[in-house]
Amino acid sequence: MVMIRKTIIFLLSYYLPGIVILVEFDVKKGNYSPNNLLLSGGKYWTDLIKQYNTLIEEMLQVLIYIVGERYVPGVGNVTKEEVTMREIIxxxxxxxxxxxAIAKNLPENENNETGLENVINKVATFKKPGVSGHGVYELKDESLKDFNMYFYHYSKTQHSKAEHMQKKRRKQENKDEALPPPPPPEFCPAFSKVVNLLNCDIMMYILRTIFERALDADSNLWTEGMLQMAFHILGLGLLEEKQQLQKAPEEEVTFDFYHKASRLGSSAMNAQNIQMLLEKLKGIPQLEGQKDMITWILQMFDTVKRLREKSSVSDYSRIALGPKRGPTITEKEVLTCILCQEEQEVKIENNAMVLSACVQKSTALTQNRGKPIELSGETVDPLFMDPDLAYGTYTGSCGHVMHAVCWQKYFEAVQLSSQQRIHVDLFDLESGEYLCPLCKSLCNTVIPIIPLQPQRINSENAEALAQLLTLAQWIQTVLARISGYNMKHAKGENPTIPVLFDQGMGDSTFEFHSILSFGIQPSIKYSNSIKEMVILFATTIYRIGLKVPPDETDPRIPMMTWSTCAFTLQAIENLLGDEGKPLFGALQNRQHNGLKALMQFAIAQKITCPQVLIQKHLIRLLSVILPNLKSEDTPCLLSIDLFHVLVGAVLAFPSLYWDDTVDLQPSSVSSSYNHLYLFHLITMAHMLQILLTI
Incomplete structure (x- = not known):
């Protein structure tokens, strides 16, 4: 054991120059660019690059042997028979x-025995000789899955021949040509820490550097063999994590290769994670031969991600809506500010962190290009969207993170710098525009990053509530709550709530407070810093969406918040549909983070205005789908987009739980029924729309 450990240390120290070269060429890119090397010394420098590339390839191969070759009794949990079978395969x-020929190539033990006779029939079948020649053993199909392209007993010639034969076989079988590493056996306890080489920061840096060089059209500091080995190491790391997650709960698995490989950096050097780099490599024509392997690796990323999610939800089904939905998965989120480079955990009680974002008017989804657009922001009622989606407010984000304080200082510095310059800027500072400090994309606001709150539905409570709260009973409970607000209005206690309820159609047996009996909880308390950023972003949406001066007291601010959420979701869904991509899982991490931040902001936006105002908007939304409610300005069912109604109703519904004396919100189980029944009503209304327009 000690000898093997010393050997590993020696090999790593021997190939340490390979790591140094990898880093050196990356840091001194200006001095050692390919063009400079060729101009400086011609063939000498070209040969030097080849030597360096060869050394890096050898270093990667040694790393593969160390972390992947475990078929030695005492190093890996394997038997001598399994070792012999692998040699034969x-x-x-x-x-x-x-x-x-097989016996000649197998290593012998201390008794000069190979163990061939004991295992040969398990992995191969004997093909009898024909008219001439010898009988040969052919590998069984079920043993092909154990093929390792970087088997450590292969010579270079054997490696090339085996790779060619396996790709040829897979092509004949109409399969992809990917040759991923087989699942490795576990290390013995004495060597269990060796796997940490796979997910250490240096390994991630090596892999990222190789992929970035392959993407650089002017670089010759990489080879396809180097890239293949990097793919192999990536596959080993994902397989290791997959196996550990299948054997133990997620909280017990400390091997986090997936997390590190999909983590975004904060600097320009590592602004793209390994997954993003793989997506780009997939589109390079020169790497067409590696496309299948890249596809396999990306699928493994998804597999490990699902395993982590499945481990988190354990016995819960992956249902997104209703009382049987799985719990909200929350993870500790530590982000790095691109301006000050300091890390901070995202919490509702901490100072705000924000994403660079751009809010803009859009006609991308319009179904009628010739339809005139109402441009007067003073008269527009944004609560209901036209079914033609003539125009909307889209919010996008490049996904780069800053402290709110750092962003404010940066924006002030940009303004000051602009005042001192004579030339015209390419962006409008007076409208709040600026360039993202990292990617230089045009932005005009920031989205506050608000963490997901853990939610878990008690199945027993949900089943008990299901017996009491049917759709009809839920509707009557909601109407009773609204009726109670109107009774307060009649007594003069709350003059801002309009009388929208038809008293003749309600059920007096349902009391005003009955909605609270199905589950409540205290409202979330946000830090002052987060509140400030929520107000800033909400005001920006209102200002740009309606083209009016900022006004934090305008009652249309929550309407515009709900509208931009709905329109942004519709735009993304249309884009993914046009590209033939699935609705879930096709977004890049930065797009997903921006969308998640937008949704969390929409939930928190209620803190920027009185709950009475949100109740008023909710009643108008519900009047479209509940005939018991009537309002003078309720639009025709055929003249509105119901997805906007759904988004607004879901986000505004917690306002029904508010009261003068206490600030409450529905519990997880209450919210699950609220969302389910709102979805049922909107779906039925949409079906009616279709029937009436056929």
């Missing part, structure tokens, strides 16, 4: 062989 992956 890799010999027969080169070509079918006679018994004598």
């Amino acid at each position: 890799h010999l027969l992956c080169i070509e079918p062989m006679p018994h004598s």
Whole structure:
């Protein structure tokens, strides 16, 4: 054991120059660019690059051997028979062989025995000789899955031949040509820490550097062999994490290769994670031969991600809506500010962190290009969207993170710098525009990053409530709550609530407070810093969406918040549909983070205005789908987009739980029924729309 450990240390120290070269060429890119090297010394420098590339390839191969070759009793949990079987498998992956050739190539034990006779029939079948020639053993199909392209007993010639034969076989079977590493056995306890080489920061840096160089059209500091080995190491890391997650709960698995490989950096050097780099490599024509392997790796990323989610939800089904939905998965989120480079955990009680964002008017989804657009922001009622989606307010984000304080200082510095310059800026500072400090994309606001709150529905409570709260009963409960608000209005207690309820159609058996009996909880308390950023972003949406001066007291601010959420979701869904991509899982991490931040902001936006105002908007929304409610300005069902109604109703519904004396919100189980029944009503209304317009 000690000898093997010393050997590992020696090999790593021997190939340490490979790591140094990898870093050195990256840091001194200006001095050691390919063009400079060629101009400086011609063939000498070209040969030097080849030597460096060869050394890096050898270093990667040694790393593969150290973390992947575990078929040694005492190093990996394997038996001598399994070791012999693996040797036979890799010999027969080169070509079918006679018994004598296999025996000649197998290593012997201390008794000069190979163990061939005991295991050969488990992995191979004997093909009898024909008219001439010898009988040969051919590998069984079920043993092909154990093929390792970087088997450590292969010579270079054997490696090339085995790779060619396996790709040829897969092509003949109409399969992809990916040759991923087989799932490795576990290390013995004495060597269990070796796997940490896979997910250490240096390994991530090495992989990212190789992929970035492959994407650089002017770089020759990489080879396809180097890239293949990097893919192999990436596959080993994902397989290791997959196996650990399948054997133990997520909280017990400390191997976090997936997290590190998909983590975004904060500096320009590592602003893209390994997943994003793989997506770009997939589109390079020169790497067409590696496309299948890249696809396999990306699928493994998704597999490990699902395993982590599945481990988190354990017995819960992956249902998104209703009382049987799985719990909200929350993870500790530590982000790095791109301006000050300091890390901070995202919490509702901490100072705000924000994403660079751009809010803009859009006609991208309009169904009628010739339809005139109402541009007067003073008269527009944004609560209801036209079904033609003539125009909307879209919010996008490049996904780069800053402290709110750092962003404010940066924006002030940009304003000051602009005042001192004579030339005209390419962006409008008076409208709040600026360039993202990292990617230089045009922005005009920031989205506050608000963490997800953990939610878990008690199945027993949900089942008990299901017996009491049917759709009809839920509607009557909601109407009773609204009726109670109107009774307060009649007594003069709350003059801002309009009388929208038809008293003749309600059920007096349902009391005003009955909605609270199905589950309540205290409202979330946000830090003052987060509140300030929520107000700033909400005001920006209102100002740009309606083209009016900022006014934090305008009652249309929550309407515009709900509208931009709905329109942004519709725009993304249309884009993914046009590209033939799935609705879930196709977004890049930065797009997903921006969308998540927008949704969390919409939930928190209620703190920027009186709950009475949100109740008023909610009643108008519900009047479209509940005939018991009537309002003078309720639009025709055929003249509105119901998805906007759904988004607004879901986000505004917690206002029904508010009272003068206490600030409450529905519990997880109450929210699940509220969302489910709102979805049912909107779906029925949409079906009616379709029937009436056929």
